[in-house]
Structure formats: structure tokens, C-alpha cells
Amino acid sequence: MWTRLANPGHFLRWSVALTPWLAGAAALTGALGLYLAWFVAPPDYQQGETVRIMFIHVPAAWLGVFFYGSMVLSAIGTLVWRHPLADVAQRAAAPIGAAFTLICLVTGALWGKPMWGTYWVWDARLTSMLVLFLIYCGIIALWRTVEEPNRAARTVAILTLVGAVNLPIIKFSVNWWSTLHQPASILRMGGPTIDPTMLYPLIVMIVAGTLTGIALHLYAMRTEILRRRVRTLTIREAERLDPGASVMVAYPAGPSA
Amino acid sequence: MDLGTHGGFILGAYGFTVLTLALLIGNAVRDRRAQERALAAFRDGEHR
Numbered sequence: 099m100w101t102r103l104a105n106p107g108h109f110l111r112w113s114v115a116l117t118p119w120l121a122g123a124a125a126l127t128g129a130l131g132l133y134l135a136w137f138v139a140p141p142d143y144q145q146g147e148t149v150r151i152m153f154i155h156v157p158a159a160w161l162g163v164f165f166y167g168s169m170v171l172s173a174i175g176t177l178v179w180r181h182p183l184a185d186v187a188q189r190a191a192a193p194i195g196a197a198f199t200l201i202c203l204v205t206g207a208l209w210g211k212p213m214w215g216t217y218w219v220w221d222a223r224l225t226s227m228l229v230l231f232l233i234y235c236g237i238i239a240l241w242r243t244v245e246e247p248n249r250a251a252r253t254v255a256i257l258t259l260v261g262a263v264n265l266p267i268i269k270f271s272v273n274w275w276s277t278l279h280q281p282a283s284i285l286r287m288g289g290p291t292i293d294p295t296m297l298y299p300l301i302v303m304i305v306a307g308t309l310t311g312i313a314l315h316l317y318a319m320r321t322e323i324l325r326r327r328v329r330t331l332t333i334r335e336a337e338r339l340d341p342g343a344s345v346m347v348a349y350p351a352g353p354s355a
Numbered sequence: 356m357d358l359g360t361h362g363g364f365i366l367g368a369y370g371f372t373v374l375t376l377a378l379l380i381g382n383a384v385r386d387r388r389a390q391e392r393a394l395a396a397f398r399d400g401e402h403r
Contacts, residue, residue, distance in 0.1 A: 136356070148361045151368045158372070197379045205368040212361040318383055324390035331397045
């Protein structure tokens with residue numbers, strides 16, 4: 099089944115049908131999540147109203163890590179099976195993951211100033227999230243630098259796998275080192291430590307963010323497939339006009355990851 | 356709703372999130388249209 103779904107032709111068909119449903123579900127859960135976060139969840143006894151930043155900060159952090167995880171799987175798909183859709187998926191995921199990581203960093207800083215008295219500390223969790231953002235930026239820059247797409251895919255896949263070492267550091271940094279950032283409060287042994295009045299709105303926001311991210315990813319993957327078609331047609335056209343010349347076309351027609 | 360003395364931080368965080376998501380979605384739509392225009396140009400070239 100996976101082989102069939104991952105066939106680029108099949109992918110275009112099922113993703114076109116699925117994306118509007120995902121986007122609709124994301125909008126509905128997002129609206130519900132925002133209602134719960136703003137009008138149902140009470141102010142925290144220590145943080146007061148500032149706790150409402152957590153309802154966007156935590157989902158953004160999850161999505162920054164989630165998309166990097168999906169890029170690691172895609173990188174394996176590129177290097178081991180050389181699957182064309184794996185490279186497409188990786189390339190489409192990078193800007194989305196980078197955007198959510200940036201949201202996490204900025205909302206964390208805006209929470210930190212009133213709560214910790216500073217926008218930034220070189221705490222292990224904060225620093226490892228900053229490193230994740232820099233890795234995303236490096237991957238996007240590398241794609242723009244290497245012109246030949248297959249070579250770019252392999253190079254980026256290797257960089258992505260090297261960067262994967264940062265994922266367990268992000269997750270366990272709060273356990274391994276003494277950090278200002280609080281320890282895990284949702285995914286932990288013994289269950290969540292957050293009160294249900296705040297936990298459920300947070301889970302709804304995480305689901306909404308994940309649906310939004312996946313819908314955007316499918317949309318960007320289809321755009322990437324179109325970009326590759328344009329590239330192939332551009333090369334064919336150039337060869338038709340000048341049969342003797344070797345053609346090197348990177349990614350024509352508009353911006354890319 | 357009274358956001359207290361930290362209202363600016365809370366609204367700033369939500370505002371930045373909305374702006375970033377709008378830019379992300381806007382860029383995705385712009386990129387898609389550019390590719391579709393390029394493909395349409397090739398199709399027009401074939402029919403000529």
C-alpha cells in the first residue's frame with residue numbers, strides 16, 4: 099500500500115483530495131483550540147494570563163521537531179531507496195519546520211521576558227532549539243546553493259541525518275542539564291503534570307497545528323513536483339533549440355525552499 | 356478580557372504567529388501559481 103501511495107502519480111491524486119479536508123479540519127480544531135485557550139482555560143496561579151502564550155509556544159515547538167523528524171525519514175528514503183518522493187517531501191518540509199521553530203523561539207522569548215526577566219538565556223533547551231532553527235536555515239541554503247537536484251538531494255540528506263543528533267538533545271536537555279526551562283510536563287513517565295483545564299486546550303491546539311502543518315506540507319509537495327516538471331520541460335526545450343549544448347537548469351520559475 | 360500588565364507580550368506572541376503563518380501560506384500559494392504559470396506557458400508553446 100505504501101509503495102502505491104508513494105508513487106508520484108498516485109500521490110498527486112490522493113493529496114489533491116485530502117488537502118482541503120485537512121485544511122478544513124485544521125481550521126475547525128484551530129478555532130476550537132483558540133476558544134478553549136482564551137475563554138475556558140483559567141489564568142495560571144503563577145504565570146497569570148501569560149500562560150496563554152503556551153498554547154502557541156508548545157505546538158510550535160512540537161511541529162519544529164516533528165517536521166525535522168519527517169525530514170530524517172525522508173533523508174533515509176533518499177539515500178537508501180532513492181525514492182523521488184522522499185526528496186520532494188524533505189524539500190517541502192524544511193521551510194515549514196523552520197517557520198514553526200522560529201515561532202517557538204520568538205513566543206518563548208516573549209514569555210520569558212515577563213516570567214524569567216529576560217528574553218534569552220543560553221539554557222540547554224533554548225540553545226538546542228536555536229541550533230535546530232540554524233540547521234533548517236543551513237538545509238534551505240544548501241538546496242539553493244547546489245544546482246544539480248540529485249546531488250543537492252544527497253548532500254542535504256546527509257546534512258539532515260547529521261543534524262538528527264540534535265533531536266534527542268532537544269528532548270532530554272531538560273533532564274541531562276540543569277536548565278531554566280521547565281522539565282517535560284506532557285510526554286513524561288507518570289503522565290502529564292498540567293491541570294486538565296489547561297491540558298485539553300493545549301492538546302487541541304497541538305492537533306490543530308499538526309493538521310495545519312500536514313496540509314501545508316502536502317500542498318508544498320505538489321508544488322515541488324510541479325517545479326520538477328517545469329525543470330524537465332525547460333531542459334527538453336533547451337535541448338530542442340540547441341541539441342549540441344549540455345544544459346544545466348537548477349530550479350526555474352519562482353521561489354523554492 | 357483583561358490581560359494585565361503582560362498583555363503586550365501575549366498579543367505580540369499571537370501577532371507574530373499569525374504573521375509568520377500568513378507569510379508561510381502566502382509564499383506557498385505564490386510559489387504554486389508561479390509553477391502553474393510556467394507549466395501553462397509550456398502547454399501554450401506546444402499548441403502554437
